[in-house]
Amino acid sequence: MVLWLLLAVWGAEPISVEVATLDGRHLSGRLEALSADALVLERDQATLRIPVAELLEVRAAEPATPSAVADSGPMVTLQDGSRFRTTSARIQGGQLVMAHPLWGALTWPAALLRTLQFAPDEPALQSAWKQLAERPSKKDLLVIRKEDVLDHLDGVAGDIDETKANFLLDGDQISVKRERIFGIVYSRKEVPATREALRVEFAGGDVLVVRQMVFTRGQWQVHLGGGRQFTVPADSVQRLDYSQGKVQYLSALEPREVKYTPFWDYVFEYQRDRHLFGGPLRIGGRSYARGLAIHSKTQLRYRLGGEYRRFAAVVGMDPEIPFDSNRPETRAKVRLEIRGDGRLLFAADYHAGDPPQALDLSVEGVAELEILVDFGDDSDIGDRIHLGEARVVK
Secondary structure (H helix, E strand, O other), rough: OOOHHHHHHHHOOOEEEEEEEEOOOOEEEEEEEEEEEEEEEEOOOEEEEEEEEHEEEEEOOOOOOOOOOOOOOOEEEEEEOOEEEEOOEEEOOOHHHHHHOOEEEEEEEEEEEEEEEEOOOOOOHHHHHHHHHHHOOEEEEEEEEOOOOEEEEEEEEEEEEOEEEEEEOOEEEEEHHHHHEEEEEEEOOOOOOOOOEEEEEEOOOEEEEEEEEEEOOOOEEEOOHHOEEEEHHHHHEEEEEEOOOOOEEEEEEEEEEEEEOOOOOOOOEEEEEEOOOOOEEEEEOOEOOEEEEEEEEEEEEEEEEOOOEEEEEEEOOOOOOOOOOOOOOHHEEEEOOOOOOOOOEEEEEEEEOOOOEEEEEOOOOOEEEEEEOOOOOOOOOOOOEEEEEEEEEO
């Protein structure tokens, strides 16, 4: 009741959110407040306070509606993975000076830039542009479109205004009309570490890595480094990702070793973030954006280096495996074993139709984590197990 009175006074609508925590909880409710210390959630006629240090993700329960989006302005990508489209952008005195329809006027050091795309997105050229953007280079690349091909010059990018770009090419300063430039790929530089560790996804697709998000009086306050901040409407934010520096998903790691031992002659390679045969990774009635799909017999070894405290996952058999509940002895079965530095941490048998199980194990001090999915009793038919949100936590 108090919350609704306050919302009426402030003229703000409540926001329904879904919250994931490091200990594996998934909570839903109305977002009352978010500060540097804690998130306050109203659910089931009770108020729950969750420390920010325990947050993994906060997501809008309904798709956010973009209130202001730049349709065709320059696209900016920063070294930290931020990506957003602007209404205007220029380089002046080593600074990116830009305007955004929602965030307003902002500046960033040009040293933080990864790419600056002036031309509109074109499907036929995006693959070539992506390859140039990911290419390691000690020099900046001035990318020019020649019909349906992207060509580039290697040099040093300088100031850029609304009509031209200055570029140092083989020791000579040249000026190129901006209308001729598809974009600029900046050399990867050693950027000093910052405290920005919160990834924010906005409605419309813009992504920004920030220092802190605050929710109060029905608005989001976005805090950047250097004292910069701006305010955006409550319905403009789709997702807050707190996992950076806290969590490492196994699907984002390369195993130190992968070993397959097929029952017959066919090897089923394990899959990341999807079903073994394509499609969503599902456990029970829920789909998981991150996780592993593994067929027997598969052994995966990951190097952790003693940097993590917990291993967590939701474990269950592939729900697409058919089974006869009247003949439980015929159900597909696998054995899951998890070891840390050779020491058995967990072992259990799983059958088709079993309910999902939340797994939370201590891996403190563990240098190498091993996951073994072994054969069941009846060959390897249906031996498919899913590990949703399989992750290690610091």
